[in-house]
Amino acid sequence: MTSTAQAPDVEHVVIIGSGPAGWTAAIYAARANLKPLVYEGRPKTNPSIVLPGGQLMLTTEVENYPGFPHGVTGPQMMADFKAQAERFGTRIVTGDIAKCDFSKRPFTLTDDEDKVIKTHAVIIATGATANWIGLKNEMRLAMAGGGVSACAVCDGALPVFRNQPLAVVGGGDTAMEEASYLTKFASTVYVIHRRNEFRASKVMQKRILDNPKAKVIWDSAVVDVLGGEKIEGVKLKNLKTQAESNLDVKGLFIAIGHTPATGFLKDTGVELDDKGYVKLVDGFRSATTVPGVFVGGDCADSIYRQAVSAAGMGCKAAIDAERWLAEQGIH
Numbered sequence: 001m002t003s004t005a006q007a008p009d010v011e012h013v014v015i016i017g018s019g020p021a022g023w024t025a026a027i028y029a030a031r032a033n034l035k036p037l038v039y040e041g042r043p044k045t046n047p048s049i050v051l052p053g054g055q056l057m058l059t060t061e062v063e064n065y066p067g068f069p070h071g072v073t074g075p076q077m078m079a080d081f082k083a084q085a086e087r088f089g090t091r092i093v094t095g096d097i098a099k100c101d102f103s104k105r106p107f108t109l110t111d112d113e114d115k116v117i118k119t120h121a122v123i124i125a126t127g128a129t130a131n132w133i134g135l136k137n138e139m140r141l142a143m144a145g146g147g148v149s150a151c152a153v154c155d156g157a158l159p160v161f162r163n164q165p166l167a168v169v170g171g172g173d174t175a176m177e178e179a180s181y182l183t184k185f186a187s188t189v190y191v192i193h194r195r196n197e198f199r200a201s202k203v204m205q206k207r208i209l210d211n212p213k214a215k216v217i218w219d220s221a222v223v224d225v226l227g228g229e230k231i232e233g234v235k236l237k238n239l240k241t242q243a244e245s246n247l248d249v250k251g252l253f254i255a256i257g258h259t260p261a262t263g264f265l266k267d268t269g270v271e272l273d274d275k276g277y278v279k280l281v282d283g284f285r286s287a288t289t290v291p292g293v294f295v296g297g298d299c300a301d302s303i304y305r306q307a308v309s310a311a312g313m314g315c316k317a318a319i320d321a322e323r324w325l326a327e328q329g330i331h
């Protein structure tokens with residue numbers, strides 16, 4: 001535990017996750033004197049990259065969070081959120097919650113080192129992780145450090161990618177952002193998209209469409225990744241003509257969306273939708289289907305998925321938890 005404060009027998013509230021939602025919940029809960037305990041997650045790099053701090057740890061410049069007229073880097077923003085939560089007495093554990101028993105109160109959580117924590121309330125803020133296409137050679141090369149990655153910001157600046165042709169798969173804001181970032185290092189960045197229009201916001205699209213180093217390959221899917229120890233190219237299929245072709249690239253960055261990190265909630269009574277997002281009982285509030293368990297951020301939001309909307313949801317979760325605890329006579 002980062003903090004030296006002694007743990008109570010039963011926590012008031014445990015916050016699981018440490019992105020904008022988790023830290024905002026912690027700031028509000030700490031200021032409400034709930035002495036929150038945050039499980040910030042354990043770093044993992046294989047095959048997805050999961051870091052305490054969440055997806056903003058893999059983001060360079062955040063330009064759309066109000067209050068930062070000149071932008072701020074994602075990791076700096078998360079360090080500041082964390083420092084603010086700690087300032088008000090938040091206790092932090094670097095680790096994951098592996099199991100939840102919400103069948104009786106106080107709830108029982110078990111962490112990934114088999115430590116058991118009792119708590120009156122829980123706030124889930126575990127976010128989401130990057131998706132992969134699911135090709136055999138994609139995963140093999142990703143896991144072997146062979147030039148396939150789901151995070152251009154983490155890996156794109158490596159010397160092996162300098163002045164090389166690279167490819168990004170996807171048509172959303174993440175793909176635009178990653179491709180734009182890679183143009184700083186690459187000779188050419190191919191953006192491979194399965195349709196003939198991007199899903200990304202107009203301003204982000206423009207950054208790619210106007211960039212002389214970026215070339216868009218429309219209506220195409222990556223059907224294989226070529227190369228032994230290192231990627232040498234990708235096999236493409238034009239989805240309109242079914243024609244296949246090879247494209248030489250020395251790096252492949254997958255940017256095709258995310259999956260909510262909610263696997264640990266299976267069979268706990270916290271209802272998930274068919275994509276694994278936590279269901280809200282009332283879309284305007286943060287209550288889940290288990291009274292006393294609240295949720296905030298990308299693990300419950302397949303629509304907005306912004307740092308600022310996640311922070312807002314974290315705030316709601318802490319206020320809802322505080323009120324619920326008071327209603328139960330727990331102060």
Ligand code: NAP
Nearest residue numbers: 133170171172173174175177194195199255256257304305
């Ligand atoms: P997204 O918006 O869901 O886009 C995913 C993209 O990947 C789509 O273009 C989709 O194609 C494509 N795709 C999905 N599965 C695929 C597959 N199996 N094979 C090939 N292509 C596939 O995800 P995102 O770009 O990660 O963005 C998520 C959220 O974060 C959005 O709300 C976005 O606005 C936000 N975001 C914002 C910023 C920013 O403002 N700076 C930066 C990054 C992300 P289709 O279009 O055909 O479905």
